[in-house]
Amino acid sequence: MQRIATTVRLNRSVLQFDDAAHVRLEQYLAESASLLEGDPDPQEILADLEQAVADQCTRRMRPEQTVVTLAELEPALEEIGSVQAPGSATASPPAREATARTLQQVSQGAVISGVCLGLARYFRLDVTLLRVISVLLLLGTGGAMVLVYLGLMLLMPYAPLAAGGTPIRWLPAKCRAFMEFLRAKLGVDRPGKIAT
């Protein structure tokens, strides 16, 4: 059996990633991009980070190994760490939580993409209740709810991932990677936060 791999260009290096590692990589880069929102020169930093990921993964691969897996990528990302904007010395995590509530999808702990979890956080509701209502609406509207969900997936930005938080399931990771990709394509890369 052959493992399917994706070829990814990371700045000046080209590497192959298996499926799981590819999703994780996209997620890390999307997260970095969203953390660099407001930085005047995010492209340069992202290019540097891409190179760092490529170097770190290459260093961890066995000589005969051709495809990067999570076994190399996770420790590599761990070593690189998440993006810290300079001058954000005062923006400690508790301060960030206290900022205006934003309507965002929450990937960590999500079932599909994080719409219900995001709505639940925003309106301070029980997420299970929202999920039950969604399923009932899905049945009651004969599937039209799917369109509503897809619309919300596109409109609601993704909340930045909390370091050391709940790990993301496979489907939410895929949804997140796909929507980031779609947004970039559609040119709605930074839809802006729908703040209160």
Place this chain on the structure above:
Amino acid sequence: MAAESKLAPIRKGLLEFLVLKIVGAKSVYVPDILRQLAGTEFTTQEGTLYPLLSKLRREDLVQYEWKESDAGPPRKYYQLTDTGRAQLAALDEYWNLINRTIANFGH
């Protein structure tokens, strides 16, 4: 430790100063900087360093040039600009001043 929440912003503010010092001593690339800081109170990561260096470059304090490496792609080597050297000297002086001031109180 309750003091930790007060120490973290101090370290973060001083990291920039320290990076200027390291870059000022010798033309370096990012893994060099990380190695020098590793094991000190200022141990840091690429995720922190790249945004910081980008900011310093925009402020015209550091510049980089590409150098070929024996293994892998070319590397960015950072060095101070003249403005960076002047700012480092000013920071150094101020730092010594603050240290003396702090040492003089509380006796």
